[in-house]
Amino acid sequence: MTLTLxxxxxxxxxxGNSLFPTGSRRFDLTEFEARFGSSIPLENNxxxxxxxxxxxxxxxxxxxxAHFPSAVKIRSAILAGAGxxxxxxxxxxEPSAAKDAALWQTNPHLVLRGLAAVGALTQAKSLGVWVHExxxxxxxxxxxxxxxxxxxxxxxxxxxxxxxxxxxxxxxxSAIINAVQGGSAVPxxxxxxxxxxxxxxxxVLVFNSETLAHIGLLASSLNWAPLESTxxxxxxxxxxxxxxxxxxxxxxxxxxxxxxxxxxxLGGYGGQWVNWQDIAHSRVHEASLAGxxxxxxxxxxxxxxxxxxxxxxxxxxxxxxASQSAQQCGPCIFGLQWxxxxxxxxxxxxRKVIGALDRLNDRxxxxxxxxxxxxxxxxxxxxxxxxxVFASEISLHRKNKCSASSTQPFFPTESEIHAV
Amino acid sequence: xxxxxxxxxxxxxGVGICAIKAPDLIQMDxxxxxxxxxxxxxxxxxxxxxxxxxxxxxxxxLIIERESPA
Numbered sequence: 431m432t433l434t435l436x437x438x439x440x441x442x443x444x445x446g447n448s449l450f451p452t453g454s455r456r457f458d459l460t461e462f463e464a465r466f467g468s469s470i471p472l473e474n475n476x477x478x479x480x481x482x483x484x485x486x487x488x489x490x491x492x493x494x495x496a497h498f499p500s501a502v503k504i505r506s507a508i509l510a511g512a513g514x515x516x517x518x519x520x521x522x523x524e525p526s527a528a529k530d531a532a533l534w535q536t537n538p539h540l541v542l543r544g545l546a547a548v549g550a551l552t553q554a555k556s557l558g559v560w561v562h563e564x565x566x567x568x569x570x571x572x573x574x575x576x577x578x579x580x581x582x583x584x585x586x587x588x589x590x591x592x593x594x595x596x597x598x599x600x601x602x603x604s605a606i607i608n609a610v611q612g613g614s615a616v617p618x619x620x621x622x623x624x625x626x627x628x629x630x631x632x633x634v635l636v637f638n639s640e641t642l643a644h645i646g647l648l649a650s651s652l653n654w655a656p657l658e659s660t661x662x663x664x665x666x667x668x669x670x671x672x673x674x675x676x677x678x679x680x681x682x683x684x685x686x687x688x689x690x691x692x693x694x695x696l697g698g699y700g701g702q703w704v705n706w707q708d709i710a711h712s713r714v715h716e717a718s719l720a721g722x723x724x725x726x727x728x729x730x731x732x733x734x735x736x737x738x739x740x741x742x743x744x745x746x747x748x749x750x751x752a753s754q755s756a757q758q759c760g761p762c763i764f765g766l767q768w769x770x771x772x773x774x775x776x777x778x779x780x781r782k783v784i785g786a787l788d789r790l791n792d793r794x795x796x797x798x799x800x801x802x803x804x805x806x807x808x809x810x811x812x813x814x815x816x817x818x819v820f821a822s823e824i825s826l827h828r829k830n831k832c833s834a835s836s837t838q839p840f841f842p843t844e845s846e847i848h849a850v
Numbered sequence: 851x852x853x854x855x856x857x858x859x860x861x862x863x864g865v866g867i868c869a870i871k872a873p874d875l876i877q878m879d880x881x882x883x884x885x886x887x888x889x890x891x892x893x894x895x896x897x898x899x900x901x902x903x904x905x906x907x908x909x910x911x912l913i914i915e916r917e918s919p920a
Binding site: 619762 | 858859860861885
């Protein structure tokens with residue numbers, strides 16, 4: 431099988447901008463401090479309140495998918511009380527995602543500066559980084575950065591890495607809270623859906639790595655006017671490409687003309703299929719997209735090559751997502767398996783298409799908001815948009831036809847990565 | 851503040867007795883797992899909710915007070 435995927439240590443990314451100032455190697459502490467300066471003082475309440483105001487004014491929001499305002503999250507954590515643990519989530523779950531890896535492998539000190547700043551703001555007792563156990567390049571870069579920080583005695587709070595099993599849902603916030611509090615790394619049901627702190631005596635606050643990098647910029651003494659930018663992982667036939675995109679960039683400017691596409695998967699495997707013409711002139715900017723009912727999710731933009739069939743690709747994604755269930759909640763265990771089978775029927779085409787379509791319309795709404803985490807919700811959302819966007823392809827498949835010219839898989843799944 | 855019936859889906863094994871005890875609050879999906887009404891409990895449904903909560907062998911149901919259903 432020919433693979434179009436680059437291994438994690440070959441992610442390409444733009445250089446010379448605010449988050450990735452260096453080439454294809456890790457910025458060490460000396461280089462980092464020469465570029466970004468030292469951390470701003472976080473000694474007293476006035477220092478802390480000043481930083482929190484900057485985070486608020488810069489409009490920093492969560493970049494893991496929920497896009498919740500970071501200042502609100504930090505303030506609610508302050509109200510919940512001191513003594514917790516702040517975690518940087520470096521465990522992006524999707525095989526197509528690469529921005530956590532790009533950040534940690536090139537500029538780990540920026541993320542760690544943001545982590546330390548949130549620790550100071552929330553009066554935490556410890557800091558942690560949550561990383562997949564088999565993300566070896568990321569872990570190696572992280573270890574180098576930890577050593578440099580320890581030697582320079584930068585961190586006042588204990589800092590440690592937590593190793594997560596390689597499963598999609600192990601990067602989900604409730605799974606991290608569960609594991610850091612001594613449970614297993616599977617999503618946990620929280621009746622009040624508190625966005626910030628977990629329950630119990632050892633509260634845990636989880637932040638996306640890119641979010642912490644933005645907070646790290648604001649906590650740096652050599653800072654410039656905060657650039658409103660987003661890290662986008664662009665998925666192409668030539669591999670993944672992590673780009674830092676300023677908020678006035680349009681999708682037409684983001685994608686190369688050599689990647690013509692009619693359909694784009696926005697936000698990743700739990701995101702939304704959209705028609706290219708509907709977003710071509712939209713800005714790559716969460717708040718603008720929200721006006722169109724769209725979201726960047728965790729920042730993944732995947733233009734489907736016209737040589738590929740959206741139904742076949744959707745079927746492969748749903749099958750992989752079903753395999754990633756933590757097998758805890760009935761609607762996820764049984765519902766996603768059924769969903770995978772009926773989408774497979776649409777992809778295969780022929781006389782089973784009509785029956786599968788009827789069942790999908792009937793059952794998809796039954797799967798929303800039924801799990802402890804939002805894993806099934808994302809799959810349902812992505813499938814719903816596939817049924818709309820690929821309506822004419824479904825008609826073709828009914829007649830045993832397909833518009834695709836390629837049978838090579840486009841979207842990466844875990845098994846293929848390990849097959850390299 | 852309103853009272854709501856909630857389920858911890860990680861505890862539920864789809865036994866199904868809750869839907870018998872609380873027919874106005876709980877419907878079974880095609881896989882045999884309960885779909886719970888998200889609206890606040892009323893005086894009538896509160897009784898059903900308590901019966902379902904007591905009957906569940908997995909102790910998967912709970913009643914909580916909160917502002918909104920979301």
